[in-house]
Amino acid sequence: MSELRVDARARIEAFELDARFTARPGVTVLFGPTASGKTLTLRLVAGVERLAGGSIRSGERVLDDGTAFVPPRDRGVGWAPQDGALWPHRTAREHLTPFTPDAIALLARVGLSDRADRKPTRLSGGERQRLAFARALARSPALLLLDEPFSALDDATRRQMGELVRAEAARGAIVLFVTHDREEATRLGDAFVLFESGRTREAPAL
Amino acid sequence: MSAFAVSLRVILPALALVAPLGAALGFFLSRARGALRAVVDALVLVPLVLPPSVVGYLLLVVLGRRGAIGALLERAFDVRLVFSSAGASVAVAAVALPLMAKASEAAFARVDRSLEEAAEANGLSASATFRLVTLPLALPGLGAAATLAALRALGEFGATLTFAGYTRSTATAPLEVYFAMQQGDDGRALGLSLALVAVSTIAAFVFHAWSRR
Numbered sequence: 001m002s003e004l005r006v007d008a009r010a011r012i013e014a015f016e017l018d019a020r021f022t023a024r025p026g027v028t029v030l031f032g033p034t035a036s037g038k039t040l041t042l043r044l045v046a047g048v049e050r051l052a053g054g055s056i057r058s059g060e061r062v063l064d065d066g067t068a069f070v071p072p073r074d075r076g077v078g079w080a081p082q083d084g085a086l087w088p089h090r091t092a093r094e095h096l097t098p099f100t101p102d103a104i105a106l107l108a109r110v111g112l113s114d115r116a117d118r119k120p121t122r123l124s125g126g127e128r129q130r131l132a133f134a135r136a137l138a139r140s141p142a143l144l145l146l147d148e149p150f151s152a153l154d155d156a157t158r159r160q161m162g163e164l165v166r167a168e169a170a171r172g173a174i175v176l177f178v179t180h181d182r183e184e185a186t187r188l189g190d191a192f193v194l195f196e197s198g199r200t201r202e203a204p205a206l
Numbered sequence: 207m208s209a210f211a212v213s214l215r216v217i218l219p220a221l222a223l224v225a226p227l228g229a230a231l232g233f234f235l236s237r238a239r240g241a242l243r244a245v246v247d248a249l250v251l252v253p254l255v256l257p258p259s260v261v262g263y264l265l266l267v268v269l270g271r272r273g274a275i276g277a278l279l280e281r282a283f284d285v286r287l288v289f290s291s292a293g294a295s296v297a298v299a300a301v302a303l304p305l306m307a308k309a310s311e312a313a314f315a316r317v318d319r320s321l322e323e324a325a326e327a328n329g330l331s332a333s334a335t336f337r338l339v340t341l342p343l344a345l346p347g348l349g350a351a352a353t354l355a356a357l358r359a360l361g362e363f364g365a366t367l368t369f370a371g372y373t374r375s376t377a378t379a380p381l382e383v384y385f386a387m388q389q390g391d392d393g394r395a396l397g398l399s400l401a402l403v404a405v406s407t408i409a410a411f412v413f414h415a416w417s418r419r
Contacts, residue, residue, distance in 0.1 A: 085320045
């Protein structure tokens with residue numbers, strides 16, 4: 001994929017979003033305080049929320065412009081939502097088997113080999129995050145949407161997972177990475193979009 | 207045949223129809239928006255609040271021997287619903303279906319939308335999302351709905367009597383209670399009543415177990 005162009009206006013109750021930026025292969029960090037529109041932006045790119053105005057384009061393809069709308073499943077996206085949205089009735093392995101024949105290898109990459117048969121309620125917060133991350137990686141998507149994916153991890157694990165994110169960028173994926181951890185942002189980011197009260201500003205560095 | 211055996215013969219085919227059809231209606235009601243949903247919702251609700259005798263009478267008008275469809279069934283297939291166990295099943299199904307549909311709607315509405323979004327946005331098809339996420343999560347609620355529908359079917363009296371009549375093959379337990387009482391057979395009426403109370407209580411516990419899952 002060449003680039004993702006976001007020119008998104010949306011409204012959820014009193015909150016108004018006006019997000020404009022272009023993301024290229026590599027890691028684009030969406031940085032800013034809570035409730036500044038980062039999560040909503042990812043939801044719009046994933047296609048689980050509709051635009052009120054503007055457009056989202058992936059290369060020449062219009063994903064959403066108010067008339068054309070590509071449904072989430074056809075966007076080639078991997079999405080790790082903020083709360084994980086793990087399936088309570090399925091084991092860790094069963095979170096990945098619908099997407100990849102090699103669930104066990106993927107679990108190993110995120111350090112969950114010995115948790116394959118556990119359901120989410122029997123995973124720690126950090127393990128749940130890594131499972132949601134693995135599910136987003138499973139189809140090697142062109143567009144990877146990660147919403148504070150490692151906030152519950154210790155520093156060492158967080159760095160290991162960060163290297164997996166860098167590996168996705170290296171194979172050419174466009175990664176949108178939401179965080180409000182400055183250290184993590186500078187370590188992983190190739191480009192930065194600063195969010196403030198629903199407005200955005202692109203920056204080469206933090 | 208004992209009254210409960212007749213009841214089973216009437217209820218089981220009815221439930222085999224009502225459970226999947228009602229669940230499908232419930233899924234539609236939980237997801238659809240707009241005018242079509244409003245129409246379907248009204249059509250489902252009306253039989254739920256009509257007196258069962260009216261449901262039975264309307265069935266008779268349509269499916270009776272002189273009804274538009276009833277006459278056709280008899281001419282083409284030699285099928286007569288009135289005074290038959292199949293007719294009693296139809297009456298029971300008509301009364302139980304709305305309950306199954308509304309309770310299934312609630313079961314599907316309780317499924318956390320974000321869990322389906324996580325499936326779709328990561329690339330699962332609509333049918334895979336339904337099969338792997340929506341249906342398994344709604345299943346306890348659907349079990350509760352089916353239990354409720356079965357209870358309503360077991361207790362059905364008015365529509366069955368009005369449409370299918372009181373014969374050997376339509377004499378379900380509730381009908382038998384009424385006619386035993388009419389004939390002064392209080393022992394039989396009381397025995398059947400207590401048996402119905404017992405079965406219903408057990409089913410209520412089953413419903414409770416499903417609802418808590």
